[in-house]
Amino acid sequence: MSSEGYSESELDAMPDRIAGTFSGLKLLITGGTGFMGKVLVEKLLRKCPDIDHINLLVRAKKGKNPKQRLEEMFNGELFEKLREMRGGVEPLLAKVSIVSGDVMEPDLAISNDDRQRIIDEVDIIIHAAATIRFDEELKKAVLLNVRGTKLMVELAKKCKKLKLFIHISTAYCHLHEKLLEEKPYPPPADPHQVIQAVEWMDEDTVAALTPKLLNTLPNSYAFTKALGEALAVEAMEHIPVMILRPSIVIPIWQDPLPGWTDNINGPTGLLIGAGKGVIRTMYCKSDSYADFLPVDVFINGIMIAVWNYITYGDKARNVLNFTSSAEIKVTWSEMIDAGREIIMNRVPLNGVVWYPGGSMKHSRLYHNICALFFHWIPAILIDILLFCLGYKPVLMRVQRRISKGFDVFEYYTNNQWDFKSDHAQTVRQRLNPKERRDYKVDAVGLDISNYFEDCIRAARVYILKEYDDTLPAARRHMKVMWWVDLITRCLFWGLLIYWAYGWMSSLWSFATDSSETLSVTAAI
Structure with missing residues (x-):
């Protein structure tokens, strides 16, 4: 037996109402070549x-022009399973058309012919571009996340056959709400006024005004996503709109490439x-949790949301x-x-600079001290060595990027938010067993350790280009770095004890000499 007590053949015989909903429909997707968009396009072409x-x-x-980017995407590893199912790239290209444009540009930089085709033919728009x-400059973030949304809404209002406009927001755009409910919230500013302001201001002027505009919000992303969501809420009076708020979207859990x-x-x-x-130190509340969502789970959620809206x-x-x-924290x-356990014992990375270690710090001062001794000083010393050997210094550049990332990261790791998902939970109950299997949106069967191992293995191959045949060498290198780390620790503590012993000996000698001097003086 397989899912929910049904055999595979019984499940396969059940109807797929979600795929049926997309039958005969024409979609317009923005952000389709991004991380989330690629997984969405692959799933739509495979299941529908x-x-x-x-x-x-x-x-x-x-x-690269748009056509080259699309062909490159279809030839990637994510689409390998789909290529095998459909017999190559050509059948995929027959189902997908390029609309050359840019969400950041005025009027979306779309040609008149493409615009008219969209107005006449498109049934569903999924706006995921952002x-x-x-730490994006505010002017660029506003033009893309806010004005881009406004332009997409205006285009959607003209579409003659529009059934649904989906705006992809984020669960982390209303950070003043420690419990985020499934409802609209007032924006931090008037999005129309913000758009007008940044359109005529130059980048330096916008940068100077950024702290005042953001107010208590930590970055331009949260600010502009909240404004973009407000525009989607406004549009609800005129067109069918749905706002979807994913939390932190992370790598694929199951389908098609774990x-x-x-x-x-x-x-x-x-x-x-x-x-x-x-990375050997982080300023973070170690017992706090963030909300993570595998990208395939969210893509399944998008398709289920479309089915639920159109069908019901x-x-x-x-x-x-x-x-x-x-469900899971x-x-x-x-x-x-x-x-750390996976990388040290199961899937080591190539070229490890030092044996993985370190810890999370609850004190910023303690973290800064550790960062100085375990991040910056080693980076300086190793870069000097690389320069002397004729290589290009890299670690200081890496540490600057890490430090910049920490500036953003620390806000989220030292604050806590919770989220209501009653609507999503209710919609989930309408699925039949086959749909729950093929469009998985629950955490049943999730093994955190196995999932993280899949993430590290995939990152090793697809991001770092470290293939499986290098694992034996990586394991040997990890053992060497373990000994280097152990010897260095022993030397460090040995020298510290030796210094402390010498200091205590000097202090004892001084105290003894002082005592003898006082005794002689008293005798005289």
């Missing part, structure tokens, strides 16, 4: 063979940095929080400990 067409709004990037850099990601943002970067031995006309549940902490300490 009768979908009519997918239009992807894509810009030129790094010397800058997710927490552990896959195309970046080292968030926990993945943290695990890699700690595994390479370059469920307009009351138009703001959904996609979060995991109601993983503290920062548990995550780091699990990652």
Whole structure:
């Protein structure tokens, strides 16, 4: 027996109402070449063979035109399973069209022909394009996350066949709310006024005003995502809109490639940095937890939300929080400990700078002292050695990036938020057993240790390009670094004891000499 007491054949015989919902529909997706967008496009093409067409709004990037970027995406490892199912890349390209444009540009930089085609044909718009850099310059963040949303809403209002406009927000955009409910919240500023202001101001002026505009918010990401969400809320009066708020989106859990990601943002970067031995201290409440959501779980949630809205006309549940902490909580300490055990004993990384170690600090002062001795000083010494040997210094640059990341990271690791997900939980109950298997949105069967191992293995191969044939050498190097770390610790503590012994001996000699001098003086 397999899922919920049913055999695989019994499950396969059940209807897939979610795939059926997309049958014959034409979609427009922004952000389709990003991390989340790639997984969405792959799932739609794999599970919904009768979908009519997918239009992807894509810009030129790094010397590659939109068509080249799409072909490169389809030839990637994420789409390998789909290519095998469909017989190569060509059938995928037949289902997907490029709309050349840029969400950050005025009028989206879309041609008149493409714009008219969208207005006449598109049934569903999924707006996922955004800058997710927490330290992005405010002007760029506003133009992309806020004005871009406004332009997409205006385009959606003109679409003649529009059934649903989905705005991808974030569960971390209303940070003043320690308990985020599934409802709209007032924005931190008027999004229209903010757009008008940054359009005529230059970058230096906007940068100077940024602290005042952000007020108590920690970064431009939270500020602009809250403004973008407010525009989607405004549009609810005119078009069918749904706002989806995922928490921290992390690598794939199950489908189609466990552990896959195309970046080292968030926990993945943290695990890699700690595994390479370059992160040895963090200012963090180790017993606090963040809310993580595997990207495939969220993509399943998007498809379920579309099905629920279109099939049931469920307009009351138009703001959904996609979060995991109601079912499973993983503290920062548990995550780091699990990652460290995996990297040290099962999946070591190549070129480890030092044996993984260190700890989380509850005191900022203690963390800063440790960062000086275990991050900055070793980085300076190793870079000097590399320079002397004729190599390019790298560790100081790495540590500057780590320090910059910590500036953002610390706000989230030293604060705690909780999320209500009653709407999402209710929608989940409408799924049949087959749909619960194929569009998994619960934590049943999740093994944290195995999941983190999949993440590290995938990052090792797809991000770091460290393939499995290098594992034996990596294990040998890890053992060498264990001995280096042990010897260094022994030398350090030995020298410290030796220095302390010498200091105590000098103090004892001084005290003894002083006592003898006083005795002689008294005798005289």
